[in-house]
Amino acid sequence: MSEGAQRWALATTALSLLKADPTLKGLLVGTAHGPVHQAFAAQISEQFPITHIPVSVSIERLNGGLDISQTLAAGKPVYQKGLLDTPEGVLLVNGAERLDTATSSALSAHLDNPDTPDTRLVVMDESTEDEIGLSESALADRLAMMIELPTLPLAQLQALVNEQAIDGGTTSVDAIAMVELSDSLLQEIALLANRLGVDSLRSLLYAVRVARAHAALNGRNEVAVEDAAIAAQLVLAPRATMVDQSQNPDEEEPEDQPNDTDTPEEEPPPDQAPEDQQQQPEQADNNDQEDSTQDIGEQLLEAANATLPQNVIADLVRGQKNNRTAGRDASATGKGQSGRPTGVRRPRGSHRNQRLNIVETLKAAAPKQRLRDNPFNGHQRLKIRLEDFRVTRYKQPTRTTTVFVVDASGSAALHRLAEAKGAVELLLAECYVRRDRVAMISFKGTEANLELPPTRSLVRAKRGLAGLPGGGGTPLAAGLDLANQVVQQLKQAGETPVVVIMTDGKANIARDGQGSRVQAMEDAHDSAKRLAATGVKCLFIDTAPRARPQARELAQSLQARYLPLPSMDSQNLPDLIRA
């Protein structure tokens, strides 16, 4: 089976499990918008009644309440039911990477509440690789399973949809509860979670429940190795924060997988008839646990690694871990519902999303009553029209994020990486006072690295800085390009980025990784102009021992403020950022 087909099979398995066991609560689907996405949504709607939750939903709409315009029109209270009160089926969120903190935490709270109805939450995360996705948020932690939909040719997709039926009606919650789980297998699952760096106990618990539900679906009354393998793929592997060091990462690339299809432990097509699986050799192995324990561990790990997308592994090996919960602050994408109240305004767009400020609305309506032919007799009721509506205006703090781009190349290290570090520390202390967030990019050798994703944790920033080694070429263009990416993301999130670049400006690695000084400088200027085009404020700190015109020219391309480090008392730096 091709990798795409395998992934599709895994996705349908996840749906079957979700149908069989409501306590699994939810599913996070990584997908690009397209036919596969639609086919999967169609699969969901075949199995469940779907309630769509738009990303821009208001908290009132989620939880239900009074429908104000209807109420005014009818003259009696008209309620609307909250979307979260839907008694059954699937609550579907498309484009979930755009969920703001408020909505996402309302959904989390809904999943946490033990009294909620048996609805399942399916969250479609359409973020692309270089965007900040949802997979590490508090919400994702509460969804049992995570899958990544493959990209498939249309014909193959059609064939797959036709041949793989969702199977969820054949078991019951009671049957799932009867499924036994041996201590040795539980231990294997727990060990695997540890090796993959999945700390959350919630995930471990979900893995156990998924394994059990999968066993029940396949007519087993004890969890078998293949059930655990499915749990590893659906629950643990997507949350991996480390790669098992005992394995050679090169062997785990999905591209190399075709060779693996002939190994016996490759997970069986999950939707096959149960009797097929009874014949699996593992079943026999499993009975004499003494000598097979080691094997089980190895099998689980391979299955888990196989579903890791390539770039995740690459990032992980480099020791990178995306942390983006901090980036999803309420103020970033707020719908103007939070912050400090600062006066009133007419509602924009749909007033349903906003809470009316009654007093101001009445004040606005009062002078017009005579015009509206209602001098308080007759109906005894005020005539309030849409134009009178007032909502409170909220002011959200604009958040600044300082992006440090630090040259950690050999030439910089030789001269003054240590001093640059000292300067960054000064700036960090300043950022703490201003409650700014910081991010840090370093470049050396042939590439740039996001050492620290935007965070408010200064401790992490300092740790990252202290552990920053120096040496190698100066891929200045790569550093600036990465800064550009980060800046764009921050802007999208409604924040104000500021860039501080610390380099001697002696680029010698071009964008394609070749060591050509001329090309490298050309690329650096090009990248600098692009970064400048975003309109971001830059500070260029020249760390060369003697200021040279080339660095100043680069600063000009960046439209940055130029500061040579030698002539500068490092205490003055923070003031310059503010200026």
Next chain:
Amino acid sequence: MSTVFPFSAIVGQEDMKLSLQMAAIDASIGGVLVLGDRGTGKTTAMRALAALLPPISVVEGCRFACNPADEANLCEECQARAPSETLNSVSRGTPVVDLPLGASEDRVVGALDLEKALTAGIKEFEPGLLAAANRGFLYIDEVNLLEDHLVDLLLDVAVSGTNVVERDGLSIRHAAKFLLVGSGNPEEGELRPQLLDRFGLSVEVTTPQDIDQRMKIVRLRDEFEQDKDAFVAKFKSHDAKISQQISDAKAILADVEVTDDALRTISELCVALGTDGLRGELTLLRSCRAYAALQGDKKVNTSHIHRVAAMSLRHRLRRDPLDDSGSTVRVERAIESVGLAAA
């Protein structure tokens, strides 16, 4: 009301469990801040503790959960009702209210009842989450991401026990006595030091890495999910014991003696750590007393101080934002420096 995971079945996390119990014994200790990883049972522990506390008696129909025995402090609505009718009391479980991250100020403090205002023209107050949490627990997940002005407001109410509403042409006061429990992961952003200081206790939780312990937790939780009633029945006597301990501790709390020597040690500890103001001393004093009461001791001794010093003080240290040596370590150091070894 659905079945809650029993408190006594929670494995490990001793600091978190102890701090919640202490805050339940003496509300004046203030809120509890739980910092640490996701999926460590923060929500579970809080709900579980609320479930094992004895039910509270409230005035039937009262929206602010007034205590019928406390006639002097009835809410305005109950006071208005009292002369003309008898206030029946009903008993209900300790409320647990979740404050979602995106909650508006309206939702938290309460606001003009839109429905009544629009349809009947009546100016009436619609209670918010603070009223719902009265005499119970208010839980805020990711409190470090909550907007500062809301945290401010919550801490004010938590300390004063009264919610004062002056908005929408309303002027209302009502009791809002609750135990504030905040949780968060410091890696995702920090609380302002001013806010940190106002939480009574602060504990750090980490996910256990020990395989056996993790397996034990998963087994228990799994057993619970499979047959909740049977599981709860199994732990009923353990939970009842803890509930009894808390009630007993509450009863003797006022009689727990703090000698001058103990008070001196507390002060020395705070001076050694350079905590600002007297809040640290007061909280440490109260938590020592609550802890002694929980142990059934009538007198605060050095072992009590030692046990609760870190959770009472670690978030009050004046800190260098760039110093990443753990606050707990600094408290331990200070404990040694005042000659207070583990007794």
